[in-house]
Amino acid sequence: MANPLSKGWKYLMASFDNKIDQNADPKVQIQQATEAAQKQHQEIMQHASQIIGQQKQLEMKLNRLVTDRDKLQDQARQAIQLADKAANDGDSVKAQEFNNTAEVFASQLVAVEQQLEQTTALHQQAEVAAKDAVAKSKESEMRLKEQMSQIDALRAQADQAKMQETVTKSMDSLNQFGSQDSSVPTLDAVRDKIERRYADALGAQELTQNTVGDRMAEIQQSGTDMRASARLEELRAEALGTSTASKGQLEAGVEEAEELIDEPSGSTPAAEDSEGTEGTEKK
Incomplete structure (x- = not known):
């Protein structure tokens, strides 16, 4: 039976020799x-x-x-x-x-x-x-x-293998230098952030276009246009000598346009609808 100490010593020496061969310079x-x-x-x-x-x-x-x-x-x-x-x-x-x-x-x-x-x-x-x-x-x-x-x-x-190892290490170093730092945002992240903010702004703009204030502004603009049209018709009637009835209708249209323009900004859509209905009945 082999001596365990001698067997272990031979194994250690063989392992040591193997490590030396693996790490030795060619x-x-x-x-x-x-x-x-x-x-x-x-x-x-x-x-x-x-x-x-x-x-x-x-x-x-x-x-x-x-x-x-x-x-x-x-x-x-x-x-x-x-x-x-x-x-x-x-x-x-x-x-x-x-x-x-x-x-x-x-x-x-x-x-x-x-x-x-x-x-x-x-x-x-x-x-x-x-x-x-x-x-x-x-x-x-x-x-x-x-x-x-x-x-x-x-x-x-x-020499060729050593040169190849040097080139590989250089490429690895370049790849390490070219890798993105975790503390610095990437261009893709910045682009996504800008696009997200731009999309949010477009969504907010789309929502504000349907608010009461925008509709009131549209009504005021419509009233201004009606008043301008009525005034234009009045001037045309005076120039052409139109009848008194036509003149009265023009004055009624002017008054209606002035009422639309002078409506308070805090009126609700329901009030606007009721006033629109009354104006229709007057006509």
Whole structure:
């Protein structure tokens, strides 16, 4: 059974890593990926250089052993020749010394040849490893170039995304500045208020047109018109010498018009109707 504390700690770390990834700057992550790719390529190149260096070192040792072998072979031959010459000259002691020297050279030659054989085998292995390291280094270089190309594209996309975010924030700021302040009335509200007041004024005017005062004014205006018409007829009668009866009718019409004009302003519509009826009966 898993330890609850360990399980909770792993969960917290995973959640923390997830939050870091969500809030991380893409350009910083791109830079981290770039550094990681470059570091990996450097490690591969360093390892390849070490392998190639070992191959070169074994090659130098191999050349040195070959030189030592050739030198020991020459010295052993020379010692053998001197020992043979001393033996021919009858100097056995000297011949023995040269033989002993030849044996020492031969022993050294055998050791060098063994080292040479081992070094040759190691050099062959190092040569194969060096070729493989060179191939891997080239692959790593090509992979790094491809990664850098992708990184450049990601950087361009990150810059474009950041620019788009800046434009979006600017548009949001403009929208905030363009929004209507709640403490200031809108044009639509002011227009509705003006139209409402204008409509109320039209309604009040329509009501006042039907009041008693307006009707009295109409009656007074009608009486003035009747008086003017009667006066005009009187003047026409005088000018044309009309009969006395016609003149009396004109005077009655003038008096009726004067009564209509001189009626008090506080009379009710009922009184006006009764007076109109009396005037009709007089006529």
